């Protein structure tokens with residue numbers, strides 16, 4: 001499907017068919033779409049956790065007010081953003097960049113210094129907001145790529161973030177859960193699939209200046 005056709009076809013799944021699984025190829029396609037979407041400076045200041053353990057999924061469902069997508073979707077991603085983006089991470093990123101696109105040392109040092117001072121200029125709270133914003137771009141890519149290959153999805157931010165962080169041990173890793181992305185196949189019983197899309201008329205959403 002073309003991307004816009006996919007986006008018109010998809011809807012926010014409430015009830016997945018727990019018997020339907022995805023192939024490794026399908027999962028990898030969506031993972032590539034998550035990986036190749038851009039982020040600010042290319043830093044990808046997040047981790048994408050793939051939750052496969054059924055017991056952990058059950059715990060997460062409880063922490064997400066019983067939303068069954070957590071247990072019934074074929075694949076569940078928790079997008080977690082870095083709460084600290086320290087110089088060690090900058091170093092790792094710039095080294096990776098220089099390895100892929102070799103550059104003189106003074107350039108990579110300059111890039112490192114620039115990134116470090118940009119990050120140092122943010123409060124912890126600003127940094128957490130900035131990294132969490134990056135994650136939503138990756139989530140959008142997940143949704144679009146899944147729909148392109150006719151895989152259903154659900155984005156969820158209705159969950160107790162502190163409980164998720166505790167269950168997944170994220171604090172110790174300098175991460176905070178931001179949003180969930182579940183993919184799989186809709187249940188024929190999910191009534192939401194029969195609803196018409198509610199979107200603003202184009203001339204209300206867009207304004208020419």
Ligand SMILES: Cc1cc2nc3c(=O)[nH]c(=O)nc-3n(C[C@H](O)[C@H](O)[C@H](O)COP(=O)(O)O)c2cc1C
Nearest residue numbers: 010011012013014067155156157158159179197198
């Ligand atoms: C970031 C984000 C978070 C959402 N969180 C939830 C959620 O926790 N539970 C839920 O049932 N739907 C959730 N939704 C689904 C939206 O309500 C839904 O996408 C919206 O109403 C538009 O409907 P459509 O996706 O079917 O076109 C979320 C969607 C997004 C993009």
